[in-house]
Amino acid sequence: MSERELEAPEEVDLLVIGAGAGGMTAALKGALDGLSVLLCEKTEMVGGTTATSGGTVWIxxxxxxxxxxxxxxxxxxxxxxxxxxxxxxxxxxxxxxxxxxxxxxxxxxxxxxxxxxxxxxxxxxxxxxxxxxxxRALSPLPFDGRQLGADFARVRPPRDVFMGLGGMMVGRAELGALLKPFGSFSNFRTTLGIVLPYLCDRLVHRRGTRLLMGNALVGRLLISLRKCGVPIWFGSGLVDFLRSDGRVTGAVIETGDGLRTVHARLGVVLATGG
Structure with missing residues (x-):
């Protein structure tokens, strides 16, 4: 690796690699504790496997x-x-x-x-x-993706089986009403309350903004990171670690603008791989 490739170093207290729920939470905790944090994600979206899961945690x-x-x-x-x-x-x-x-x-x-x-x-x-x-099983509350503004497009969509009508997230407790919308007044009201806002969303967005399960957790973490001012490098994957005196002191990151060297004063969190 040439000297030119390693120029323009960045320096932070905490470097986090991987923007699934684990990495996002680690970065958020660092920011809450007053650390300077950089979060790197190799794809163009946050969420990882969390975004396609139920999002339940066991605590x-x-x-x-x-x-x-x-x-x-x-x-x-x-x-x-x-x-x-x-x-x-x-x-x-x-x-x-x-x-x-x-x-x-x-x-x-x-x-x-x-x-x-x-x-x-x-x-x-x-x-x-x-x-x-x-x-012990904790589920994320629903989240309105519109709060994210342009960042809503950064939330990895759930699997197709979690969506109806091409992009509408549906909760397990709502399936009965949606499958039989005319079965009762309650079913009809529930169906209208879900479908009408979704149709309005599709006038502006590629999918519905009502986020549930893992998507809701990811959306909530992302808006929290933004409020804490944590920078996120998208399209930025780990190439190698920097080491000094037997400890990891940073990493070389491949970005869309080339290789960048990031030094971490306190540590590097590796939260990749699902």
Whole structure:
């Protein structure tokens, strides 16, 4: 790699590679803590596999579970994970996850546009000691993509099976009404409330702006990043790491304008690969 290719370095506190939910959350947390942050995404859209998923996160012991009327504790979740994982290791990582998860959700709820709701009936996938019937699965609340302005086009669309009429997102609880719109007055009202705004959206946008599931989480993270002033380099993929004295100190990024060197004073977060 020539000296010319490595010129024009950038320097930030935290460099994050990958703009799925993990990378976007890491970048957002850094910005909330007062760090200078750069987020790099190799595609032209944010969201990664999160945008095409249900967007549900599994965080035991949050205040949201109590609000949903489902009592849950991290101690019970720890017992459940010991039952599921057994002696395969990772005890310290699980303990850190359980200890910090509730506070992480609380901070996102209080300081950003990210909003979740705990499901009162969403059993853990495996039964056993410490398993819960609800409260641990947190789903993102719907989001109005129009709040993003031009950035709405940066949100990766969901899979076709999550959309109707060529671009309308539909929630699971709404399917019955949409499949039988004339079955009752309630069904008809629900159908009109979803379809009419969608038709208006299509006069301006390539798809509906009512975002649900993983798309809603991505939209909420993106608007939060914008409000925090976090720059996002689109079309910018990782080429190599910079190393000094045995630690990673930055990265070489391939952008549309060529290779750029980014130095990271505090660290590099690798959040790529889905």
């Amino acid at each position: 035991p012991g949050t205040a949201l579970s109590r609000e949903a009327g489902v009592l849950d504790t991290t101690a019970q979740a720890a017992e459940f994970l010991r039952h599921v994982v057994g002696n395969r290791g990772g005890d310290d990582l699980r303990a850190a996850f359980l200890a910090t998860g509730p506070d992480a959700i609380a901070e996102l709820q209080e300081r950003t546009d990210v909003r979740f709701v705990a499901a009162s009936a969403h059993p853990d996938y495996l039964d056993g000691s410490g398993s819960a019937y609800g409260g």
